[in-house]
Amino acid sequence: MAKNExxxxxxxxxxxxRKACGDAVxxxxxxxxxxxxxxxxxxxxxHARIVHVDTEKAEKLSGVKTILTAKDVPQVCWGLMVKDTPVLAGDKARFMGEPLAVVAATKREIAEEAAELIQVEYEELKPVFDPEEALGPGAPLIHEGAEAYACAMPGLIRYGNVCGQTKISGGDPEQGWRESDLIFEDRFSTPVQHHGFIEPHAVTARFDSNGRLEIWTSTQAIFAIRMALGEIMGLPLNRIRVIGTEVGGGFGGxxxxxxxxxxxxLARMTGKPVKMQLTRSEMMTYTSARHGCVIHLKTGVKKxxxxxxxxxxxxFDTGGYAGHGPGVAALGANTILGPYRTPHFKIDSLSVYTNKMNFSFMRGPGGVQAGFACESHMDRIARELNLDPLDFRIKNLISDGDTSATGQRMEAVGIQEALNSVAKISNWKQRKKSKNRGWGLCCCQYELVGMTSSALVKLSExxxxxxxxxxxxxxxxxxxxxxxxxxxxxDIPADQIAVTVGDTDTAPYDTGTFGDRVTFNMGNAVIEAARDLKVQLFSGAAAMLESPAENLELVGQMIRDRDNPEKAISLLELAMGSxxxxxGAPMGKSTVLAPFQAYAYEKVEGNPYxxxxxxxxxCQVVEVSVDRDTGMVRVENIYSCHDAxxxxxxxxxxxxxxxxxMMGLGYALWEEVVFDGGRVTNPNLIxxxxxxxxxxxxxxxxxxxTKTxxxxxxARGVxxxxxxxxxxxxxxxxxxxxxxxxxELPLTPERVLFSLKREAANKK
Amino acid sequence: MKDMRYIRAASVTEVTDCLKKYGDKAKILAGGQSLVPLLRQRLARPGLLIDISRVADLKFIRKTKNTLKIGALTTHRQLETDPLIREHLPILADMEKQLASVQIRNLGTLGGNLCHADPAGDVAPALMALGAKLKLISATGARTMSVENFFKDFFETAIRPDEVLAEIDIPLLPDLGHAIYIKHSSRGVDTAIIGVGTFILKDHDTDTCKEIRLCVGAVGPVPIRAKNAEAVIRGKVVTGKTIAEAGKKAREEISPVSDLQGSAEYKKELIEVFIQRALKAASSGRRK
Incomplete structure (x- = not known):
């Protein structure tokens, strides 16, 4: 096989x-x-004070092994950004669905029944569900004494119900308003989206006789799990082994x-392996769905x-605990200008506590909300300026050498080529407009995550x-x-390479699978490890072939002298000799912390990442048809261009x-975790x-x-x-x-129909 | 669920004997498409589960001189694909195509669907439009009831704790009779936001409407007939004008209830639109 193929x-x-045949675990x-x-x-x-928890009745149920409440678990607060989360709610509950006690029993049904038998006396507190209200004077404080919480990330801005705030500014906005011919203002709001993975969260833990914790979990980030467990369990990380199972969908959740x-x-308490698998309704009321968000945009333009x-x-409504909220708000701030040159700007993005479940990561966090607002707003401006939405965007696109909102010098900007390409495949300029059918355009600029990846490449005997x-x-x-x-x-056929995703004991460190980072950053780590291995192989071969190492090359599983190709040795022979x-055993290794240009911190405040x-x-073009009588939207065609x-x-x-x-289509048209006060009314996939x-x-x-x-x-992530x-x-x-x-999302038939009716009434 | 007993019944007699003994402590399991999720969510906690899925006597589709008789254990998919149904009552095949997914249609049964009495069910308004009757059997005998009288409230029917639904009896369409079912749901094969079953019979000579039934599902606790709208059409030639008027009447006479699929206000709008669409399709549609 030739190089580069x-x-x-x-x-x-x-x-x-192995997945199709069913032997994946x-x-x-x-x-x-x-x-x-x-x-x-x-x-x-x-939102309720927990006055008294009585587990006596539940403990008497046959088959119940142990019940833990807040007083029985480590008195630590943990958290990914703000250390605000107790292991079990003790003084008060901050959202409906927050765990107060855990039961271990011989059967799942017994554990379920025992949980129902636990008697809790509550004193209800005034809740707040709306992030705008949560900022207002007199809003109930969800975390009293929040200022005492430690932070896992430096520089967080926190006060009242705000657990994170990113502020970015550039140019001179006041001057900008004076220079603008027209000013446009919009308010957008987006719903809570559930990841909808097929496989539920499922965890099994046990302690071995040496007091070492082993844990099997369906996770995207074994090392992140290990670190959080170390903190909560009070164990050094070398006494915890996290084994990632096959994952049936993660999407950030x-x-x-x-x-x-x-x-x-529970495993430590009982001395037995303990398993917990969430139901769909638990996943939809307890785990980290996509933040709902309210976005105000005001833009000044020239004629x-x-x-x-x-x-x-x-x-960003982050719910009862911060989770990744402060970071998601930062990503929203970084995305809200879109890929457009904006001389003057002022961005303020907040992560706000409310009495809902803790929202956190879901595919494209922050960017999905900001993208909807920014690109809808752009479309409105184009329409009102009587400009084609494509031309308006092209007029403002950034290119190489421009500066991002955060002060980074942009390079390998791929948006122009992508936009040209999507215009071509959708035939944008010649698009046909018929009754109740329409075309929409959208661009996106988002960020990927770097951090640390390591790889190990072993040459076997x-x-x-x-x-x-x-x-x-x-x-x-x-x-x-x-x-x-x-x-x-x-230079070896890919199907001859075995890839093992190891556990925290056996694999070198990686930050985790999220933020479009694995191909990007682990890709670099694999290249580095391969090159490290080649250095070792060439040095071994140099001695055997009596050729200088720098003369050697690896081609078709042979190492040979570039100038003297008959001087060659196969990998097999080399391995045996070595x-x-x-x-000894040749082993290439690497660790790569992705290089990055720092943000301009005189412009950026409070960004924890x-x-x-x-x-x-x-960028994307879609064609839809709308049924004016029912509000039903049918997406007829999608043309999408992505820079890889x-x-x-x-x-x-x-x-x-x-x-x-498809995930974005669901978000656009249907998906919404619906809250009635603090209660989720649709915690199921029907x-x-x-x-x-x-x-x-x-x-x-x-x-x-556009090579980055x-x-x-x-390559970059897609x-x-x-x-x-x-x-x-x-x-x-x-x-x-x-x-x-x-x-406002989602664009349900009902919302579309009533928008049409309001529009008709306004015209009259 | 751990205290629940389970019996697999082999015959209708065994089912009715069990029901006689255990009454409302027992719950009948047919295709499991409604009951099993309720059990899993601990919303239903019967002491005894009577599995009737293997009772052969409840699985049939038969044609008599004037009716089609359908066993309660007939699956949605069988109804959708059966040649007799396609020939004589294509409305039911059309309705089934819009009901859930093929996987669910292969397991869920007609009887289970009716007895679960989901107010958004698709089967009920279609059968109501056709004037179907239900045969209920208990240890002490059998009785027959129209589908229209079967539903009492949200998830409540007129079936007694000692009875099992055995058969659905549907009159064949008369010549010049048309029946259709249309529905609106957000993803196309979803729980109905509204469903309308329509039967219309026109006079051969005058083209006036002799008989009409407009049955609306998913707007309240039970599927209901839009009787004022029917009155607009009955005895008249169906025209654009009468259709529009019927739509308005239906909108006035039905006070829909909000549910997770749609608000009452939205359903109100849809009642008018879908009564009109149903009348247009049924009065101009293909024969039968």
Whole structure:
């Protein structure tokens, strides 16, 4: 196989067969002898003082092994950003569904029944559900004494019910308003979205006789789980082993601990393995759904369509605990200008406590909300300026050398090429407009996460290669891509490479699978590890071939002298020689902390994350038809163009884009976790509506490749942008079709119909 | 669930004997598409589960001179694909295509659907429009009841704790009779926001409407007939004008209730739109 053939070629997934044949082991599949089953008791009130908890009746139920309440568990507060979360709610409950007690019993049904038998005396407190109200004077304080909480991330701005705030400013907004010919203002609001993974959260924990904790969990980030467990359990990290199972969908919802600590504590108490598997309703009332958000935008433009200035305020409802809220608010702030040159701006993005469940990461966090607002707002401005939405965007697009809101010098900006490409495949300029049908356009610029990845490449005795990593493939196809990268570096067929996703004991460190970072950052780590291995192999071969190491090359599983090709040795021979005579077992290793340009901190305040090492770009055109009598929207066609930097596996790239678009389509049209006060009224997949297969419109995908300097072969992630696009693209298309601008998601038939009726009434 | 007993019945007699003995402590399990989720969520906690899924006597589709008789254990999918149904009552095949997914249609049964009495169910308004009757059997005998009288409230029917629904008896459509079912749901095959079953019979000579039934589901505790709207059409030639008037009447006479699929205000709008659409389709649609 010639060089350069592996990168960019379609590759079947390395995990495909074992998943299709059913031998992949998921979280719920774990079973152990003597295993107990756990269940938690959830608060029935959104905000209540817990006066008294009586477990006596529940403990008497036959089969119940132990019950833990707040007084029985470590008195630590943990948290990803703000350490505000008790292990179990003790003094008060801050959302309906918050765990107050955990039961371990011999059967799941017994644990369920015991949880119902626990008697709790509550004193209801005044709740607050709306983030705007939570900021107002006299709003109930959800965390009294929040100022005493420690922070895991530096520089957080916190006060009252605000647990994080990012402020970014640039230019001179006052001057900007004076220079503007026209000013546009809009308010947008977005719903809570549930990840909707097929596989529920499932965790099994046990302590071995040396007091070492082993835990099996369906997670995206084994090392993050280990760190949180260490803090809660009071154990050094080398006494905890986190084993990631196969993951049946993560989408950001399996990044942090959910019930791992409950299982660990119950296992320590009972001396037995303890398993906990969440029901759909528990997942939808307790785990980290997408933040609902309210966004105010005000933009000043010149008559010719040049953007002059923007003011943005984003309120992320983060629920009873901070979770990743402060970071999500920061990502919202970083995304709200879109890929457009904006000389003057002032951005204020808040993460606000309310009495709802703790919202946190979901695919494209912060960006999905900001993207809907920014791109709907852009469309409105274009319409009112009588400019084609494409031309208006092109007029304002950033390009290489521009500065981001956060002060980074932009490079490898892929949006222009992507926009040209989507205009071409959708035939935008020649689009046909017929009655009740319309076209919408949307662009996206988002950020990917860098942080640390490490890889280990082992040459076995027979010359075959084995890649060991700690980055979970939660279905997005990273293990396949990494096999291809190693194959490319070692010039060996990719199907001859075995990839093992190890556990926290056996694999080198990785930050986790999220933020479009695995292909990008672990890709670099694999390249580094391969190069490290090659140095060792060339040094071994140099002695055997009596050629200088710098003269050697690896081609077709042979190492040979470039100038004297008959001087060659196969990997097999080299391995044997190395294992038995000189050198030992060849092992390439690497650790890569992604390089990044720091933010300009005189412009950016309160952002808890390290700066992004690369941006991601995509854009989309959709065609819809609207039934004016029922408000039903039908998405007829989607044309989507994504900049992959450099495609590693076109099959995986397209799969990620297709799947992400469907997730974005659900967000646009149907999906909403509905709250009545603090109660979720639709905690099931009948009443919470994700798209069915029959709802998939025709999707045409184009991929552009604007190589990013920090990525492996120029690659960047493609997982998040597809989710950012459909909501605004569809809302803009609805406006084009029937003339109503809808600023609130989802775009349900009911919302569309009443918008039409209001519009008709206004015209009269 | 741990204290629940389970019996798999082999015959109708065994079912009725069990019901006689255990009454409302028992719950009948047929296809499990409604009951099993309720059990899992601990919303239903019967002492005894009587599994009737293997009672062969309840699985049939038969044609008599004037009716089609359908066993209560007939699955949705069987109804959708059966040649007799497609020939004589295509409304039911059409209705089934819009009900849930193929997987659910392959397991869920007609009887289970009716007895669960979800106010948003699709089967009930279609059967009401056709004037179907239900045969209920107990240890002491059998009785027959119209579908229209069967539903009492949200998830409540007229069935007694000792009875099992055995058969659905549907009159064949007369010549010049048309029956259709249309529904609106957010994802196309979803729980109905509104469902309308319509039967219309026109006079051969005058083209006036001789008989009409407009049955609306998902707007209240039970499916109901839009009788004022029917009165607008009955005895008249169906025109754009009468259709519009009927839609308005239906909107006035029905006070819908909000549910998770749609608000009362939205359903109010849809009643007018869907009564009109149903009348238009049924009066101009294909024969039968």
């Amino acid at each position: 592996i990168i960019g070629r379609p590759f079947a997934r390395v995990d495909g067969r 998921y979280g719920p599949d774990i079973k152990m002898p003597g295993m107990l089953h756990a269940k938690f008791l959830a608060s029935p009130y959104p 399996k990044t942090d601990i959910t019930v791992e600590h409950f299982c660990a504590l 010719d369509g040049k953007i002059v200035t923007r003011e943005a305020r984003l309120l 027979d010359g075959s290669l084995h890649l060991v990593i700690g980055a979970i493939d939660h279905g997005q196809g990273s293990s396949t891509v990494l096999a291809q990268i190693l194959a490319q570096e070692m 294992y038995f005579f000189q050198g 390290p700066a992004t090492p690369a941006h991601t770009y995509a 930097g450099r495609m590693i596996n076109p099959l995986g790239t397209e799969g990620q884009i297709q799947g992400g678009i 009443d919470y509506k994700m798209p069915f297969a029959i709802n998939q419109p025709k999707i045409r995908i184009a991929v552009t490749e 300097p920090n990525g492996p072969y120029g 997982g998040n942008p597809p989710v950012l696009l459909p909501a605004a693209a569809i809302a803009n298309a609805i406006h084009d079709a029937v003339g109503v601008r809808i600023r």
